[in-house]
Amino acid sequence: MTAGTESRQADRRPQRRVLAFIAILVAVIVLWEGYKLLGRATGGVWPFTETEMRPRPGNNSMPHVWDVVTSLFGPVRRGGEPLIVALAVATFYTLREAVVGFLVGGLVGFVIGVMFVRSRTAERAFMPYVVASQTIPIIAIAPMVVIWGRRLDAPGWMAVSIIAAYLTFFPVAINTVRGLRSPEPTATELFHSYAASPWERLWKLQVPSALPYIFTALKISAAASVVGAIVGELPAGFGEGLGRALLQFNQVFAADPSKLYAAVFMAAIGGLIFVGVVSLAERLTLPSGVRGAEL
Amino acid sequence: MDFIVDAQKLSKTFSGRSGTVEALSDIDLQIEPGEFVSLIGPSGCGKSTLLRLIGELLHPSAGRLIVNGKDPHQARLDGDYGIAFQSATLLEWRTVLRNVELPLELADVDAHGRRSRAEELLAMVGLSDFVDHYPWQLSGGMQQRVAIARALGQRPPLLLMDEPFGALDEMTRESMQQELMRIWRDTGTTVVFVTHSIPEAVFLSTRTIVMSSRPGRITHRIDIDLPQPRQFEIRESPRFFELLTEVREALRQGEKLS
Secondary structure (H helix, E strand, O other), rough: OOOOOHHHHHHHHOOOOOOHHHHHHHHHHHHHHHHHHHHHHHHOOOOOOOEEEOOOOOOOOOOHHHHHHHHHHHEEOOOOOEEEHHHHHHHHHHHHHHHHHHHHHHHHHHHHHHHHOHHHHHHHHHHHHHHHHHOOOOHHHHHHHHHHHOOOOOOHHHHHHHHHHHHHHHHHHHHHHHOOOOOHHHHHHHHHHOOHHHHHHHHHHHHHHHHHHHHHHHHHHHHHHHHHHHHHHHHHOOOOOOHHHHHHHHHOOOOHHHHHHHHHHHHHHHHHHHHHHHHHHHHHHOOHHHHHHHH | OOOOEEEEEEEEEEEEEEEEEEEEEEEEEEEEOOOOOEEEEOOOOOOHHHHHHHHHOOOOEEEEEEEOOHHHHHHHHEEEEEEEOOOOOOOOOOOHHHHHHHHHHHOOOOHHHHHHHHHHHHOOOOOOOOOOHHHHHHHHHHHHHHHHHOOOOOOEEEEEEEEEOOOOOHHHHHHHHHHHHHHHHHOEEEEEEOOOOHHHHHHOOOEHHHHHHHHEEEEEEEOOOOOOOOOOOHHHHHHHHHHHHHHHHHHHHHHHHO
């Protein structure tokens, strides 16, 4: 009934979380540059051995952090807009597809969860298919969805959103089932004693009890939907999103690795923003005593 | 005299993978309006099962059961009883006030009526200053008082309580018993109270039903003739100790039978 006091204390000190985030970022940069320094000192082998350092610490595969930052503010191509602007536009485009997929997938996952809890038969019959759907690699599904979308004359982003939804619905469905079954037996008896209808029990007992579980799933799904959208953009073959940018910079990686790193960095920022928005929604929805996994 | 609970030859068997268990066998029990009846017995004697049959949370395997002059199903639909469990079972996302409002909400009482009734109930259990608190901000005893207030929402003629003070420390427990006595007197409701504490049964009840296990059945019915209203000091009277002994002996005899 009572949630840990730790999470409540953490809420009171948001600056601590920001500091921790920055500290880890700095640590990663120090490790990255330290590894490069070490490589330069030993000529690319581990100290006192003949073993080559992998990945190679040279600028060709591991550009300096400041080079990545500089390239963000440099033009995409000669005379073009700055890379950061192009990437921001691409990230926004991809996030939009991800959000649509996330909403559709979240809704589908929730409905599946409710269905399974209402009917054990439905759960037994459909659960294996739901699980199987997630063992098929998204790389295999994505081109099919894109081709079907084209045949139906659907706009390209729609196919991408469906791919994002495909990755989203599963965690939501599984956690909805768990959450809806989470009320203690006496709570169910209590509602029975009030002669509450199954519908009233669902909305006034089971769904509120499930919210911490569902929000945990939504955070996983938010991140997954960004991956789904990026992967979906590859076979869709249109140039506006992050997927295309990643593919393009991958091809010029040998010549200019910093661009790909910059794109990866922006994709991560996009995912963080999305998950952050979901966390904020959770914070606003649940009273502080009943929050799900902190993120 | 119409009984508020009338059980005749009531039996309940549970069947599971490991065979069937006779939880209750041949229960005859009549409870008059205004009584405070405790069900006491060892674990597995079916006292909670009997309470759940009265509340139609379970269905009897055989026998006849009338609650408030009706079929238990109809009695449940009519909100003829309030119920409280050992775990307060408060909805943690609702404030204290909204928890007490819950049964009224489900009975389609309008918002204003709900609020004023819930405030009245919380005043009765001494929690007027905590209406906007969340359950996790309250002590175990306070949570249980909220649960009792909630159970009394629709002024039910019958209050079913399943070891409501079982998880509380001794001090809190005694003050809760005192409070329950007051509420019982003030509301005039009939109480069926499951416990495995002998002093609790003796202090609270007008009648104590002693049960034994395998199969669950009633072995003794002991009238508790301590004067009303009962105050704390009654626990130190010679008659209180005599009754403790009587209930304890009845429990031991019941154990030997099974």
